Amino acid sequence: MSQTKILLDENEIPTHWYNVMADMPNPPAPPLGPDGKPVSPEMLGAIFPPGILEQEMSTERWIPIPDEVREILRLWRPSPLYRAHRLEAALGTPAKIYYKYEGVSPAGSHKPNSAVAQAYYNREAGIRRLTTETGAGQWGSSIALAGQMFGLEVRVYMVKVSYDQKPFRRSMMETWGAEVLASPTDMTESGRKILAQDPNSPGSLGIAISEAVEEAASRPDTNYALGSVLNHVVLHQTIIGQEVKKQFEKVGDYPDAIFAPCGGGSNFGGAAFPFLADKAAGREVRLVAVEPTSCPTLTRGHYAYDFGDSVGLTPLMLMYTLGHDFVPPGIHAGGLRYHGDSPLVSQLYKEGLIEAVAVPQIATFDAGVQFARTEGIIPAPESCHAIRACIDEALRCKEAGEARTLFFNLSGHGHFDMASFDKYFRGELEDYAYPEEAIHAALERLPKVETA
Amino acid sequence: MSQTKILLDENEIPTHWYNVMADMPNPPAPPLGPDGKPVSPEMLGAIFPPGILEQEMSTERWIPIPDEVREILRLWRPSPLYRAHRLEAALGTPAKIYYKYEGVSPAGSHKPNSAVAQAYYNREAGIRRLTTETGAGQWGSSIALAGQMFGLEVRVYMVKVSYDQKPFRRSMMETWGAEVLASPTDMTESGRKILAQDPNSPGSLGIAISEAVEEAASRPDTNYALGSVLNHVVLHQTIIGQEVKKQFEKVGDYPDAIFAPCGGGSNFGGAAFPFLADKAAGREVRLVAVEPTSCPTLTRGHYAYDFGDSVGLTPLMLMYTLGHDFVPPGIHAGGLRYHGDSPLVSQLYKEGLIEAVAVPQIATFDAGVQFARTEGIIPAPESCHAIRACIDEALRCKEAGEARTLFFNLSGHGHFDMASFDKYFRGELEDYAYPEEAIHAALERLPKVETA
Numbered sequence: 001m002s003q004t005k006i007l008l009d010e011n012e013i014p015t016h017w018y019n020v021m022a023d024m025p026n027p028p029a030p031p032l033g034p035d036g037k038p039v040s041p042e043m044l045g046a047i048f049p050p051g052i053l054e055q056e057m058s059t060e061r062w063i064p065i066p067d068e069v070r071e072i073l074r075l076w077r078p079s080p081l082y083r084a085h086r087l088e089a090a091l092g093t094p095a096k097i098y099y100k101y102e103g104v105s106p107a108g109s110h111k112p113n114s115a116v117a118q119a120y121y122n123r124e125a126g127i128r129r130l131t132t133e134t135g136a137g138q139w140g141s142s143i144a145l146a147g148q149m150f151g152l153e154v155r156v157y158m159v160k161v162s163y164d165q166k167p168f169r170r171s172m173m174e175t176w177g178a179e180v181l182a183s184p185t186d187m188t189e190s191g192r193k194i195l196a197q198d199p200n201s202p203g204s205l206g207i208a209i210s211e212a213v214e215e216a217a218s219r220p221d222t223n224y225a226l227g228s229v230l231n232h233v234v235l236h237q238t239i240i241g242q243e244v245k246k247q248f249e250k251v252g253d254y255p256d257a258i259f260a261p262c263g264g265g266s267n268f269g270g271a272a273f274p275f276l277a278d279k280a281a282g283r284e285v286r287l288v289a290v291e292p293t294s295c296p297t298l299t300r301g302h303y304a305y306d307f308g309d310s311v312g313l314t315p316l317m318l319m320y321t322l323g324h325d326f327v328p329p330g331i332h333a334g335g336l337r338y339h340g341d342s343p344l345v346s347q348l349y350k351e352g353l354i355e356a357v358a359v360p361q362i363a364t365f366d367a368g369v370q371f372a373r374t375e376g377i378i379p380a381p382e383s384c385h386a387i388r389a390c391i392d393e394a395l396r397c398k399e400a401g402e403a404r405t406l407f408f409n410l411s412g413h414g415h416f417d418m419a420s421f422d423k424y425f426r427g428e429l430e431d432y433a434y435p436e437e438a439i440h441a442a443l444e445r446l447p448k449v450e451t452a
Numbered sequence: 453m454s455q456t457k458i459l460l461d462e463n464e465i466p467t468h469w470y471n472v473m474a475d476m477p478n479p480p481a482p483p484l485g486p487d488g489k490p491v492s493p494e495m496l497g498a499i500f501p502p503g504i505l506e507q508e509m510s511t512e513r514w515i516p517i518p519d520e521v522r523e524i525l526r527l528w529r530p531s532p533l534y535r536a537h538r539l540e541a542a543l544g545t546p547a548k549i550y551y552k553y554e555g556v557s558p559a560g561s562h563k564p565n566s567a568v569a570q571a572y573y574n575r576e577a578g579i580r581r582l583t584t585e586t587g588a589g590q591w592g593s594s595i596a597l598a599g600q601m602f603g604l605e606v607r608v609y610m611v612k613v614s615y616d617q618k619p620f621r622r623s624m625m626e627t628w629g630a631e632v633l634a635s636p637t638d639m640t641e642s643g644r645k646i647l648a649q650d651p652n653s654p655g656s657l658g659i660a661i662s663e664a665v666e667e668a669a670s671r672p673d674t675n676y677a678l679g680s681v682l683n684h685v686v687l688h689q690t691i692i693g694q695e696v697k698k699q700f701e702k703v704g705d706y707p708d709a710i711f712a713p714c715g716g717g718s719n720f721g722g723a724a725f726p727f728l729a730d731k732a733a734g735r736e737v738r739l740v741a742v743e744p745t746s747c748p749t750l751t752r753g754h755y756a757y758d759f760g761d762s763v764g765l766t767p768l769m770l771m772y773t774l775g776h777d778f779v780p781p782g783i784h785a786g787g788l789r790y791h792g793d794s795p796l797v798s799q800l801y802k803e804g805l806i807e808a809v810a811v812p813q814i815a816t817f818d819a820g821v822q823f824a825r826t827e828g829i830i831p832a833p834e835s836c837h838a839i840r841a842c843i844d845e846a847l848r849c850k851e852a853g854e855a856r857t858l859f860f861n862l863s864g865h866g867h868f869d870m871a872s873f874d875k876y877f878r879g880e881l882e883d884y885a886y887p888e889e890a891i892h893a894a895l896e897r898l899p900k901v902e903t904a
Contacts, residue, residue, distance in 0.1 A: 003462065004526040010457055012536075074456040075828045082527075086601075104556065106828035110866070148825050149538075168620075168870035175824050177871050371602050372627050376527045376558035382606035415560070418620035421627050 002085060004373075006247040008285035010079035013070055018238040020273040020344060021231070022061035023280050028231075028347055031315035032283045032305060036449055039315045047216040047224040055232040064236065065117070065403065067108075070203030072149050073118045075123045075238070076105045081247035086374040088394070097390060098255065100244050100271070101377065107172070108414030109380065111142035111227055114236035116287055118225045119146035120259040129153040129222040133183065133208030133220030135162055135263075136382065137169025138412055139227030142452045154178035157211045160203035164336040169416050183208040190214050198246065204327045205264075206310030206336045213313050216391035228264025229308060229317075229342050237270020240409065245274055248407075255285060255407040257393060262289035262298065262356065262383040265342025271409040276452065287354040290346065290385040292364070293433035295328040297321065297341045298349050298356035300439055305449040306340060316449055319346040322434070323442030332420035333359050333381035357389055360431040364388045365424040368414070374409045380412035381420055456683035458699040460530035465522055470690040472725040473683070473731050474513035480683075483767035485758060488901055491767045497675040499668040503573030505710055507684040514686065517569070524601050529691070530559045533699035534862075538683045538826040540846070547849035549842060550707065552696050552723065553829065557783045559624070559863030561832065562719055563594035563679055566688035570677045580887025581605040581674040583667045585635065585660030587614055587715075588786030588834065591679030592863055596630035609635035609663045612655035614786040621868050627904055635660040642666050642763045642771060656779045657716075657790045658762030665765050679795050680716025681769075683759060689722020691862065697726055700859075707737060707859040709845060713837040714741035714808065715787045719792025723861040725796075728805065739806040741797065744816070745885035747780040749773065749793045750801050750808035752891055757901040758774065758792060764847040768901055771798040775894030776888070781884045783813050784872035785833035809841055812883040816840045817876040818864070832864040833872055 021028060030038035039054045048056070055063060065073075074333045079152040081203045084097040102110035115129065130433060134140025142155035147154035154176050163182040170180045184191035184326050191211035194201050201207070209226070216224035226233060248254050258275060262268040272287040279285050289298055308314035319340045322328075324340040348354045368384035370391070371377070379387060386408040397404050414421065423429050482490035482899045493505045500508070503525035509517060517525075538550040558857035574582060582604050586592025592608040599606035608630055615622065615634040622632045635655045642662035646653050653659070657745060661678070668676035678685060681712065700706050710727060714720040726737040731737050741750055749772045758773040760766035774780075778791035800806045820836035821841070823829070831839060838860040849856050875881050 003525075005462055007459060008462070009459070010455065106824075106830065145828060168867075171870035171874045171877075172830060172867075174877055175821060175870075177825060210762055253514075369627060372558075373629060376597060376601075378558065378624060378627055386821075415620075415624075418627075420624035422623045425623075425626055 002249065004083055004085065005220045006081040006250055006332050008243060008246060010074045010078065013073055013077050013129060014065065014239050014242040016062040017235045018242060018274050019058060019061055019235055020064055020269070020276055021059045024348065025351060027112060028343055031317050031320035032449060033315055039375060041112040047213060049121045049125035049127060049145060051124060052118060052232050055235055066120060069120050070115050072190040075286065078243045078249045079104050081244060084123035084375055087371060090370065090374045091391065091394050091398065093394040093398040094401060094403040095308060095394040096253070096403065097394055098405070100240060100409045101410045102240065103377065103410065103413035107138065107141040107145050107187060108415060109138040109142065110237060110240060110270065111138045112145055113239050113270070114227065114266065115142035115146035115225070115234045116149065117236045119143070119150040119152055119267050122223050123150040123152060127221065127223045128151065129155065129219070130225045131155045131157070131212040133157045133205060133212045133226065133355060134227070135159045135337055137162055137166050137416060138335055140178070140180065141172050142226050144173040147178060154222045156180045158203065159208050161185055161330045165419055166416050169184060183211050185211060188214045190244060190313065193311060202327070202330055206247035207326055210311035213309060226251050228266040228339065228357060233266045234269035234273070234342055234344055237266045238274055241272060241274030244271065244407065252397060254404055256404040257286040257288060258407050259290055259390045260409040261382045262291045262334060262345065263338050263343065263382065263409055267330045267409060267411045269342055269345050270391035276353065285318040288389060289349070289354060289356040289359050290329055290389040291356060292333055292336050292385060293358040293360045294331050294434060295322065295337055296358040296434060298340065299358045300434065302443050302446065303350050304446050306446055316447060317343045319343045320349065322439065323444060323445050326442060332417065333385060335382040336385065339357045359385055359388045361420045362431050363422070363431050365429060367391050377410065378414040379410055380414045381417050383411045455703065456535055456537065456672070460695060460698060462526045462530065463672055464698060465529050466517065466691050466694040468514040468516050469476050469687045470694060470726050471510060471513055471515055471687055472728055473668070474510045475729050476800065477803060483769050484901060501573045501577035501579060501675060503576060504570060504684050506665040507687055517536040518572060521569050522654060527564070528629050530695045531556050533696060534814070536827055539823060542826045543843065543846050543850065545846040545850040546853060546855040547846040548705070548848055548855065548857045550857070550859045551691060553862045554692065555557060555829065555862065555865035559590065559593040559597050560867060561590040561594065562689060562692060562722065564597055564799045565589045565691055565722070566679065566685045566718065567594035567598035567853060568601065569688045571595070571602040571604055572791055574605060574675050575602040578693050579604065579673065579675045581607065581671070582672060582677045583607045584658060584677045584679065585609045585664045586679065587657045587789055589614055589618050589868060590787055591654045592630070592632065593621060593624050595677050596625040596628040599630060600628045600897070606630035607636065609660040611635055611657060611660050611786060612653065612895060613782045617871055618868050632787055635663050637663060640666045642765065645763060652662055654779070654782055655841055656777055657764060658823050660777040661761040662763035664767050665761060680718040681792065683796060685718045686721035686725070686794055686796055689718045690726055692722040693724060694727030696723065696859065706859055708856040709738040709740060710859050711740045711838045711842045712861040713788060713832065713834045713863055714793065714797065715790045716799035719796055719861060719863045719904065721797050724806065730814065731805065740841060741806060741808040742841040743808060743810050744783055744785055744788050744837060745810045745812045746886060747774065748810045748886060749791065751810045752886065754895050755802050756898050758898055760792060768899060769795045771795045772801065774891070775897050777897060781861065783884065784869065784881070785837060787834040788837065811837055811840045814881050814883050815875070817881060819843050830866040831862055832866045833869050835863045
């Protein structure tokens with residue numbers, strides 16, 4: 001029988017995070033304050049602990065992972081790398097398909113990789129409470145889990161459309177002891193402002209971030225934790241790509257192309273960045289970020305300074321953006337409904353080192369169901385994006401008769417997304433294409449910044 | 453750091469199933485037909501394929517696992533054995549606690565171990581469709597998955613109370629291509645009979661079995677698949693206990709006591725029976741079946757011949773039973789709501805080789821939440837029963853200052869049981885104790901059988 005799972009021992013959990021900033025051809029643009037000047041660490045100190053701030057700014061290539069963090073990661077890591085024999089056979093492709101399954105974490109996705117690290121550094125700094133936002137609920141679950149592990153109270157602002165679509169994500173967070181609110185709430189100024197404009201607002205990640213940041217900034221015992229976008233979050237996720245490299249080594253293979261879903265960018269960056277160093281050293285490997293056509297940040301957004309949240313509380317970041325007031329359609333991949341993207345991912349895309357592709361919603365569920373029926377695991381809608389792009393590539397390989405090695409990151413399972421699969425089977429899902437004029441209009445509303 | 457997970461390579465998946473019948477002090481009592489005589493294989497041939505029937509009767513100690521079955525099992529097996537460091541610390545017990553996590557299967561429980569084997573033997577026999585029943589939805593999901601893997605159509609009769617409590621289990625089965633009906637239905641004589649008596653019947657495993665068996669018996673292209681109770685199902689689950697033994701060997705340890713939830717008995721038997729041979733050879737190991745106080749089959753039932761289903765379509769089996777017309781309260785561990793128990797488990801309990809304990813519902817959720825908050829994984833309500841009993845033992849060890857080695861089988865995750873956790877947190881769960889007079893009354897209604 002041919003090998004299905006490539007496992008690592010728990011002592012092979014990486015000892016360091018990989019910081020892609022050390023290998024970028026150009027230094028990343030700094031985040032700016034309202035005055036157009038780079039923000040100081042002190043300004044961010046109101047909501048982040050020193051350990052996290054240091055990582056946010058660091059250009060060191062390797063940053064050690066504290067033992068206490070690795071101890072928690074051992075509960076589920078290293079995650080398995082699979083060879084998708086049954087999917088390959090169903091497609092009839094000569095391509096070899098591998099996937100990394102991050103759904104083995106208790107919260108069911110890659111998100112705890114960063115949540116555990118963030119909870120650790122906050123506890124080290126004497127913080128007692130964390131606030132955060134969540135879209136699909138994957139990040140909220142992860143910070144609830146991590147907060148419980150390090151004895152921190154957690155309050156989660158959950159995007160209302162997801163709160164309604166996924167009630168059991170809330171139950172999961174409560175099981176780990178967190179408090180969950182449907183955002184926008186009337187408990188923050190940011191929330192009240194949005195509700196005044198639209199009392200039926202479905203919410204968005206940007207709005208929920210505003211609420212969580214506002215509360216954290218107003219309480220000294222409370223910090224804020226973000227599930228993607230920022231450098232330190234992407235950094236924590238590089239544990240994925242490092243494991244994948246070791247696992248490919250074990251079977252003497254190497255990917256020609258890597259596909260990962262891309263919302264805020266930490267999942268994509270975590271899987272792909274450890275391969276970027278190889279690419280810089282001349283090795284050919286395509287790194288493909290996959291996003292929804294309904295929220296096409298990289299493929300149709302503007303590369304500009306913009307706020308990370310909807311209200312404008314965060315520093316300005318240079319990134320691909322659809323405009324911070326963009327409220328994406330209520331698609332079922334809640335984790336990909338974000339107006340912006342990681343500045344690191346954005347810059348590398350701008351500079352041509354990585355690729356991006358947008359896929360429509362129904363086709364992603366087609367791919368997810370085909371995957372479930374061959375490989376067994378029911379994937380999260382976010383993960384279905386990577387599966388779609390990878391299957392498309394495998395079919396191109398079939399047409400061209402090319403036996404390429406393809407890899408995708410199966411970022412999580414779909415156990416809390418079954419209502420979306422129900423809608424898919426009932427034919428109730430829609431494909432949204434964001435209209436060109438809306439893209440242009442967003443450009444008009446971007447904050448005017450004098451970049452240095 | 454101390455080891456958290458004890459892993460096996462996929463080539464260490466057992467090559468044979470262990471048949472406890474070879475090591476039982478007394479031969480098991482045969483199933484009887486309506487005439488009081490042992491049923492012939494031919495009679496069962498209407499609903500089971502030859503490969504399964506052979507296993508049901510075999511007394512061979514080791515039965516080889518077909519390669520095609522092991523190929524599918526490699527998608528998630530071997531499952532990890534965990535050392536529960538964080539739970540031990542929270543309890544302050546000197547006991548060492550280990551658990552096997554069967555929730556790593558795509559369906560989220562141990563059930564696919566048998567579903568895959570059953571689907572295989574049915575396809576080998578040229579069968580095109582399978583019918584089955586499901587309580588909590590774990591078995592139905594598993595046979596849906598296994599049917600998909602071997603190209604069989606699957607129809608699942610799902611106990612109505614579970615169908616209502618767990619809509620997303622249905623979605624999961626549909627994702628794997630199965631058809632799901634709320635039982636009792638008006639599509640079978642058995643279902644219509646029950647509905648005539650009680651149009652609002654919440655259903656029971658016994659009723660759903662009647663419906664599935666009736667349909668399978670009436671169609672030559674269709675067979676029936678049972679998720680527990682029968683010898684071949686317990687046999688298929690012994691892959692669990694065999695892996696556990698290997699994993700304990702790897703760390704040079706051995707359990708003093710084994711706890712597993714016990715509904716129909718396959719989960720308990722699968723985990724415990726491979727240790728029974730050691731026990732027969734003089735090694736001390738306690739094997740403890742854990743059941744709910746609301747459905748106390750082993751601890752308060754009668755050891756007698758009874759039907760496996762509610763209507764009386766199956767052969768009579770000698771087992772512990774609460775009466776085949778017993779409809780247990782709508783507790784949240786649907787997989788443990790069964791009136792009878794595996795004849796093998798029953799006989800070994802009767803003969804004093806294994807133990808049984810009943811635990812009340814609320815205390816099982818207390819244990820499950822404590823487990824989730826220390827070890828991360830949110831357990832299925834069925835699994836919470838084993839956790840409860842194991843924690844109780846660990847606390848006794850603490851009192852007595854005994855550093856015993858405890859093991860429990862974490863048979864599945866609770867991702868489709870979050871509504872039950874919601875009820876627990878809202879204080880809406882109840883403890884049911886089945887009244888003594890009802891236990892006596894059931895005795896009166898047992899079928900009158902002249903045992904040989």
